[in-house]
Amino acid sequence: QSVLTQPPSASGTPGQRVTISCSGSSSNIGSNYVYWYQHLPGTAPKLLIYRNNQRPSGVPDRFSGSKSGTSASLAISGLRSEDEADYYCATWDDSLSGHVVFGGGTKLTVL
Amino acid sequence: QLQLQESGPGLVKPSETLSLICTVSGGSISSSSYYWGWIRQPPGKGLEWIGSIYYSGSTHYNPSLKSRVTISVDTSKDQFSLKLSSVTAADTAVYYCARVRIVVVPVPEFDPWGQGTLVTVSS
Numbered sequence: 693q694s695v696l697t698q699p700p701s702a703s704g705t706p707g708q709r710v711t712i713s714c715s716g717s718s719s720n721i722g723s724n725y726v727y728w729y730q731h732l733p734g735t736a737p738k739l740l741i742y743r744n745n746q747r748p749s750g751v752p753d754r755f756s757g758s759k760s761g762t763s764a765s766l767a768i769s770g771l772r773s774e775d776e777a778d779y780y781c782a783t784w785d786d787s788l789s790g791h792v793v794f795g796g797g798t799k800l801t802v803l
Numbered sequence: 804q805l806q807l808q809e810s811g812p813g814l815v816k817p818s819e820t821l822s823l824i825c826t827v828s829g830g831s832i833s834s835s836s837y838y839w840g841w842i843r844q845p846p847g848k849g850l851e852w853i854g855s856i857y858y859s860g861s862t863h864y865n866p867s868l869k870s871r872v873t874i875s876v877d878t879s880k881d882q883f884s885l886k887l888s889s890v891t892a893a894d895t896a897v898y899y900c901a902r903v904r905i906v907v908v909p910v911p912e913f914d915p916w917g918q919g920t921l922v923t924v925s926s
Contacts (some may be wrong), residue, residue: 694849727911729850736899736916737842737850743906748914780850782911788866792840792852792911 695720696781696795703801709769712798714781716762720793724784726764728757731778731797740779741766768800776802805830807900807917815894815924821887825900825917832881833858838909839883841874843896844919851896855909856883863909890924897921 697715704710714726728741739748741757744764756767764783768775781795811823825839832839840855854864856874864872873886887894897919904912 725906725910727913729913731850736919737913738916739912739914742904742912742914778849782850782852784908784910789863790908791863791865792855792909794850794852794911797849 694796695785695793696783698779698781698795698798700796701799701801703803704768704771705803706771706773708771709767710771710800711768712766712779712781712800714764714766714795716764716783716793718762719787720762720783720785721759721764722762723786726757726759727782728755728766729780729782730775731780737780771802773802776800805902805915807902807915809898809900809917809920811920811922813921813923815890815922816926817891817924818889821885821890821894821922821924823885823898823900823920823922825883825885827881827883827902830881832876832883833878836905838863838903838905839876840901840903840909840913841885842899842901842913842916844899845893845896852911853885853887853898855903857909892924895922895924 725743729737731737744759745757785793838855841853871888876883899919901913901916
C-alpha cells in the first residue's frame with residue numbers, strides 16, 4: 693500500500709489528452725514539491741516533472757504537472773504511442789524524520 | 804556528462820547481506836548540491852526508495868527498511884554503496900542508484916539514474 697495513491701491504469705487514443713492523479717496528505721504533497729517519472733520497461737526511470745510543474749530540458753511541453761492542496765496531476769496532451777509507459781509520482785514526506793515516498797504507479801496504455 | 808553505474812552480485816542467498824556499489828563518473832560525488840540515492844523495483848511492482856546519502860555521510864532511510872539498510876560513501880573513489888541485511892525473496896528487485904537534488908531536504912529529484920541491476924534472492 694503506497695503512501696501516495698495513483699490509479700493503477702489509464703488509457704487514451706493518439707492525440708487525446710489524459711491526466712493521471714496522485715493523492716497524498718498534508719505531511720507529503722501538502723507541504724512539499726511533487727515529482728513525476730516515466731518508466732519504460734527495461735530502462736531506468738526518467739524524470740519528467742520536477743518541483744510540481746517544471747520540465748527538465750528535453751521533455752516535450754506535451755507533459756505538464758500541477759498541484760493543489762494534497763493532490764497532484766500529470767497531464768499528457770497530444771498523446772503518442774511512445775507515451776505508453778508506467779508513470780510514478782513522488783514527494784518528500786515530513787513524518788518519521790523525513791523520507792521519500794512514491795505512488796504505486798499508473799500504467800498508461802495508448803489505444 | 805555525469806554517469807552512474809551499479810555493480811555487485813546478481814544472486815544472494817536468503818538471510819545473507821546484499822551489497823551493491825554505485826560508481827559515479829563524469830563528476831564528483833563531493834558536490835554540496837546533491838545527495839546520492841538507491842531506489843528499487845521488485846518484479847511486477849512499483850518503485851521503492853531505499854535511502855540517500857550526502858558526501859559527508861549524512862543519511863536518510865526508508866523507515867520500512869531502516870533496520871536492515873546501511874548506505875555509505877567513499878569520496879576517494881566517487882562511490883557509494885548499499886548493504887541490505889537478512890534478505891528474503893521479497894528483496895528480489897532491480898536496484899537503481901541515482902543522483903538526488905537537495906531542496907532543503909533530499910527531495911525525490913533523481914537524475915541521472917544508473918541503468919539498474921537485478922538482484923535475485925534465492926538459495
